[in-house]
Amino acid sequence: MSSRSGCSLLVVVVLSVFVTVHCKFPTLEHIKASASAKTQGRAVVELLKRLLGTRSTEFILSVNSSLSNDSLDVCELRSTKNNKIVATGSSGVAVASGIYNYLKYFCNCHVSWSGSQLALPRPLPRLTGVLRINTQHRFRYYQNVCTFSYSSVWWDWPRWEREVDWMALNGINLPLAFTGQEALWLEVYRALGLNQSEIEDYFSGPAFLAWNRMGNVFRFGGPLPQSWHVSQLYLQFRILERMRSFGMTPVLPAFSGSIPKGILRLYPEANVTRLGPWAHFNCSISCAYILDPLDPLFLHIGSLYLSQVVKQFGTDHIYNTDTFNEMTPPSSDPAYLSAVSQAVFASMTSVDPQAIWLMQGWLFFSEAAFWKPAQIRALLQGVPLGRLIVLDLFAETEPIFSYTESFYGQPFIWCMLHNFGGNSGFFGTVESINSGPFKALHFPNSSLVGLGMTPEGIEQNPVIYELMSELAWRKEPVNLSKWVSLYAIRRYGSTQDNLTAAWRLLFSSVYNCTVPHYKNHNHSPLVRRPSLHMNTGLWYEPAHVFKAWKLMMEAAPALIAKETFRYDLVDVTRQVLQVLTTSYYQDIVQAFNSHKLPELLTAGGVLVYDLLPELNRLLSSERSFLLGTWLEQARSLALNEKEAQLYDMNARNQLTLWGPSGEILDYASKEWGGLMEDYYTQRWALFVHTLVECLNSGRPFKQDAFNQEVFQVEKGFIFNSRRYPTKPQGDTYQIARRIFLKYYPQALKRL
DSSP: OOHHHHHHHHOOOOOHHHHHHHTTOGGGTTOOOSSOHHHHHHHHHHHHHHHHGGGGGGEEEEEOGGGOSSSOOEEEEEEOTTSOEEEEESSHHHHHHHHHHHHHHHHOOEEETTEEEOOOOSSOOOOSSOEEEEOSOSEEEEOOTTHHHHTSTTOOHHHHHHHHHHHHHTTOOEEBOOTTHHHHHHHHHHHHTOOHHHHHTTOOOGGGHHHHHTTSOOSTTOOOOHHHHHHHHHHHHHHHHHHHHTTOOOBEEOOOSEEOTHHHHHOTTSOEEEOOOSTTOOTTTOSOEEEOTTSHHHHHHHHHHHHHHHHHHOOOSEEEOOTTTTSOOSOOOHHHHHHHHHHHHHHHHTTOTTOEEEEETHHHHHTTTTOOHHHHHHHHHTSOTTSEEEEETTTTTSOSGGGTHHHHTOOEEEEEOOOSTTOOSOOOBHHHHHHHHHHHHTSTTOOEEEEEEOOSSOSSOHHHHHHHHHHTTOSSOOOHHHHHHHHHHHHHTOOOHHHHHHHHHHHHTTTBOOSTTOOOOOOOGGGSOOOSSOOOOOSSOHHHHHHHHHHHHHHHHHHTTSHHHHHHHHHHHHHHHHHHHHHHHHHHHHHHHTTOHHHHHHHHHHIIIIIHHHHHHHHTTSGGGBHHHHHHHHHHTOSSHHHHHHHHHHHHHHHTTSSTTOTTTTTTOOOOBTHIIIIIHHHHHHHHHHHHHHHHHTOOOOHHHHHHHHHHHHHHHHTOOOOOOSSOOSOHHHHHHHHHHHHHHHHHHTO
16 A cells, blocks of 8 residues: 555544634643653653564654644654654654554554554655644543453453553553552551451452442452452552553542441441342342442542542542442432532542543433433533543443533543443444544534543454544544455455455444444353343344355465464354354254254254354364463462462353352353353253253243253353363364355355
């Protein structure tokens, strides 16, 4: 691709409409990078060394904050006579993202969770003139409070280092930084007078801390070992140092009002409400104790905690807390709700007079029956205008700004949630993602100050996150067909037409969900507890995925050595087998309902004894699809076998039962090697066996009885001591080819 065509793709200008909006909020002007320009520049130099090795010396980098006079990031790139690239940006993030855009569109390179393709041309392609890359958005936000449990809970520093690098390359300057906060709460609770048993009775296990922090659950999966607090605190120090070195603004935690039961012993007169059960949990591990923000104790605890946060972590003045997350407030009186937000904000400003409250807007969607316009307005306007930033968390599907007059004037960030629970499976809403941010920008009296990515779980569907991050640097929507064609070229470093054709098919079908209100939960029967009445609806035409599979198989012999291609070949084959599982499931149900035992045995036998084992072998051949990696990461954080067993149970339970009795069953489902063999296949084998027995005996199938029996299988997996491989096993291409030869004709027949 020529330099000229790359330039036309990238150069954007600051829209005057956004400058007008941005200037509405002078309170945001004090949010500036804490690291010096020299430190930020050095951080990008080190990033490029990690990314490009010795080729990093072909880039000359500098940070100059005066390059931008309106806090909107900009990067300028040009070529030197000796074929080096000079990049100057207003921040470290601006330089890193500017270079990554150059690497993508001039060098056909790619960096993602699922692998990188960094075959740099030699010499580097020249730029004609100055390439100036601007963003229209003050903030580019990243992460969801749930991401820290669904994805990063077991990460060590090398994995966090790669993630912060990825953030910088993708232009993130406002990341959530929630690691290690329990260590600070431990000090606060001790200072208040709680004893050790009361504290242990409150903290959940590591895999469920996100919901402990939000007041949804307590105790389950715990207690937290002291070693956990120490290691996570140390990790947070490193994370914050690296984020700030790039010029990012880490968002730190604040107090939401959820308290341990032991507080009632110390302050029996406190105004505390015990909420009802959350998500089918019983009150032994749910039914949170919520301290009324209007009680003076709220300010006392909130300021104690935030003082610890600022003392230990420093501050960049933006704090996240979420009141009433998936919980109904005790009163709908607007005066009460306004007083609540005033009190929460006061607990921040009592410690940091420059505090900005960043709030997830999820509650307005999840509890929509409660949050009517009067209630939303009251909560938001209890905070001075410009001192509260709202994350429109699910804006690609359920934008809140459009019916709240742009959050009644408070600044907001348009976010793409995309993934719930870190589910496997192709999914996207590319048309909505492509147009939504620009609609928000041009909305009457828009108070938009940024774009965000807020997935509950990451490390899946990398194409969606690359598109979304790039839109923050665009002045208008992209041509999706052209964009994804270029994506295919840089992801594999290949211009094969069958690859670009495959990606165009995927983008126009499985990645373009237009079904209103469709949540991306992987509804496939494959990863759900079997029954005779399962949701089998799809938002796309399977033929497009089957055709893309064929095109990728044709390209496989030449590209299987590339990690990005190998990942995608496994992923698209996995998606096809997921669709075929649904088809065989429908055959099983039809055969059972028609009392046709031979047909039931045939369909059930193929599914249980061939298709699912083949899928397990395929997943086990690629490093990104291994259950063993997840479990070993968990165990590696333990100091002894007791801790290792606790972490192992947490890791297994979250993927499966999500609670002691399957309270949020299969919410965080993953299609991984090992999990497919010992969990999903075992459930399907029991289901088919039970149906066969019912037909043989003339008994009806009873779902309740089956649920009790299959629960023993599910529980057995959680307490199974098997250690799973952490390295790929088998030849990915040969396994995929065998599956293709067997099942592609079947797929065509079933269209």
